[in-house]
Structure formats: C-alpha cells, structure tokens
Amino acid sequence: MAEKENGIAGLTGAAEYGTAEDLDVQAVRRDFPLLAYTDLAYLDSSATSQKPACVLDKEREFYEQYNANPFRGLYDISEKSTEEYEAARSTVAEFIHAQDPAEIIFTRNTTESLNLLGYSLTSVLVRPGDQILISMEEHHSNMLPWRLAAKRIGATIAYVTPDENGEITAEAVRAALTPRTRIAAITQMSNVFGKLNDMKAIAAVCHENGTVIVADGAQSVPHVPVDVQDLDVDFLAFSGHKMLGPMAIGVLYGKTEYLEKMPPFLSGGEMIDIVTADRIVFTELPHRFEAGTVNAPGAIALAEAIRYLQKLGFARTQKREHALTARAIEGMKKIPGVRILGSQRAEDHHGIIAFTVDGVHPHDISEIFSADRIAVRAGHHCAQPLHLWLKVPSSTRASLMFYNTEEEVDRFLETLGSVRKRMGYGE
DSSP states (O other): OOOEETTEETOTTOGGGBOSSOBOHHHHHTTOHHHHHOOOEEOBTTTOOOOOHHHHHHHHHHHHHOOSOTTSOOSHHHHHHHHHHHHHHHHHHHHHTOSOGGGEEEESSHHHHHHHHHHHHHHHHOOTTOEEEEETTOOGGGTHHHHHHHHHHTOEEEEEOOOTTSOOOHHHHHHHOOTTEEEEEEESBOTTTOOBOOHHHHHHHHHHTTOEEEEEOTTTTTTSOOOHHHHTOSEEEEESTTTTSOTTOEEEEEOHHHHTTSOOSSOSTTSEEEEETTEEEEOOTTGGGOOSSOOHHHHHHHHHHHHHHHHHOHHHHHHHHHHHHHHHHHHHTTSTTEEESSOSOGGGSTTEEEEEETTBOHHHHHHHHHHTTEEOEEEOTTOHHHHHHHTOSOEEEEEOOTTOOHHHHHHHHHHHHHHHHHTTOOO
8 A cells, every 4th residue: 555644645755855764955945946046044934935846837837728717617628627626625635634525615825714714603603692712822813703703793702821831731721611612713833832732632622512623723734744533623724825835725624514504704606506586505515615716726736735745744844843943942042032932842843933032122133134144033923912921022933844954043043142242232
C-alpha cells in the first residue's frame, strides 16, 4: 500500500528534498521564486506564507488552458474547470480526513468561513439568553462574528482564558461551559503564542455538554496533521494563503448534520435549485454555500499546495520548524530586555514567537528589522483582547516556516540583540 499522510497517498519522502528524516532546505528554497528574488529574510509566514512555483503554475494553468466558469457550460473548458474544481474539493477533504467532499465549502479565507458560521450556524442554534463561549486568545476573526451574532440575537458571550503556557485547556473549557452554551469557538493554535490546544479533548468536553465546537485552524493546518474525524470538531476553518496557497481562497469544513440545517450566508447564482416569483429551493451541499462565481483557480492552486506539503511530509517540515524555533528562542533568552510571550519552551511555539523588548515600541523594533532586511510583524496581530489581558499593548512577532534557514535565524538574533543600543539605551 502506498505511504499515506494526511489522506494523500504516495507523496511523502520525496528524495529530491533530502532524506526521509530531514529536509534539504536549499532544495526546497529553489521551489520558491520570491525567496530567490529577494535578500529579505522573510519571518512573517504566519501572516502569509510564500508560494512554490508549482502553485503559481497551477493557477496560471487555469487561466491559460480552461478559464471558464465551473458548472455553467457544457463546452469542454467549462467541464474541465468543473472537474478540476471538484477534484480540489476532494483533495482538501482527504487532506483533513473529512468524511465527504460535500462537507468542504470554499470561501475567501478563514475570516469569511467564520462569518458564515456567525450568521448561519447561530441562526439555527442560538436563542435569546443562550451563551457562546470563545477564548481570550482568539484572532478577531474568531471573536467578532460571535460577538456580533450574540448582540443581534440577545445571547451572551463568555471567555475562557489561557494558562501560563498560552494553552486553552479542556479543563478550563469545561469550567466555563453552562447548560446554555450552544457554541464554543476555540483556536487550535494561537497566532500569538504558537501553542497547540488539545482540540480533541476540548471537543469531547463540549459534546458532553451538548455544545457545538468550532475550531480555527488557520495557524495549525499549515504546520501539523489535522484529522477532523479524530478530533471530532463540528467545524474547522482555515486559509490557503497561510499554507503555500493563493490569497482569497479559504475552507470551511462542517459536519453534514449541521450544514444541512443551516441557511445560506450569501444568495445569488449557483446556490439555488428552483427560483420562481414566489418560491426558492436551495441546492444541495456544498454548493448552497458557494454563491456566485467561485474562485476556481484559487481552489485548484490550493490543492496543488496541499500536494506539495504532502510531498515534503509533515514529519520533516515539523522537525525543521521545531529546530529553527528552538534556535531562535534559545538565542532570544540570552538577550537582555527581551520577553517571550507565552511558554518559555521552544517546543510549544510551532514557529510562532511573539515578544517585547523593554522600553522599545514594537513598531520601532519592526522598523529596525526592516532596515536590516528582515520581515517581522508588529502590532496586536488581530488579537487585541489577548494583548490587553496580558497587559501588553502590542508585540513583535517572528514566524518561521520550513523554508527558512539557520542563517536567517542568526540574522534575526543579531538584529534583536542590537535593538536597545540602536534606540539609545547604550546596551
């Protein structure tokens, strides 16, 4: 039987990328045009990852060879467009181990996926006086849709807070649940702490309470194997642009039992079966949630990104990312005035390291890094409530991916070590 990882058979252990255990980073980097084009050390992959040539080529292939709307034409290139689009859906379903491709809805991004749920799921599950539970470490995309829904419906919002290592534990979730908690929306991996939450345990305690669990997988899906059936989450949202795919393509996974009950979020073309002057019948899953002209080239290129990730293999990419993260964190701990947010253990960060420097604003830190041709992130990272809870207005974030090099990490550490002196502190 062909080797299988995350649902795609026969692609792991590709010899051209190193040994079965270790990636050849230089071989990998040759696949990424932008990395060859610039001298910038790109340490902002949690915001947007770089794209390998095969992904760019796949999107170009669509426009050059079968640029036509899926579903709407009986001519050859429209049929080819439909075939490739639905094949992409199947690839995504296999990748996250969904039971049926119809459980995969293509959206623009994680934000749109979660807004869809904030409207459609709440409309069938939440009533006045009910509760929606979210964590304090959520990205605004997994916080604001629920808060707006609660305000619209007359429900309440409750928060669960992380422990000292930045983890939302199942025990904390259990303590926050009430008999009227209808939905719990929890990130699988914080975009500030980089810590994986135990979604399987969280889902179990939610289901014991009769609560639907929504997982934000924007940061986790690109870096760790995710099996939605094993986790038993009811919904999972993630974005293509964080996992080597194009911008403006996202995924919402949902269990059929809930999707079938939910009204469409958007209405228009392709999401109906029958429309008369006084009657509307919506079409079957998943198309009732994909109104209008879909981003077929984006979905097809996302499928190519998945195949590329599978070709490298998560065992190898995780090992490399963990090694780079450990190198960075060990060096950061030696620099006076640097504070790492969340766990102090490198293995907890999964490539994401948010930090502060005593007396220096994150925007100034980011400008100094930019002057040294290093890209990092500064601000509250769309997680302002978490920063306020931490009593840190904002932070700087470096985020690593398997295509980064040890030399780039060392450049990062050298610049970080110079920040306070360059800001006039004499250190």
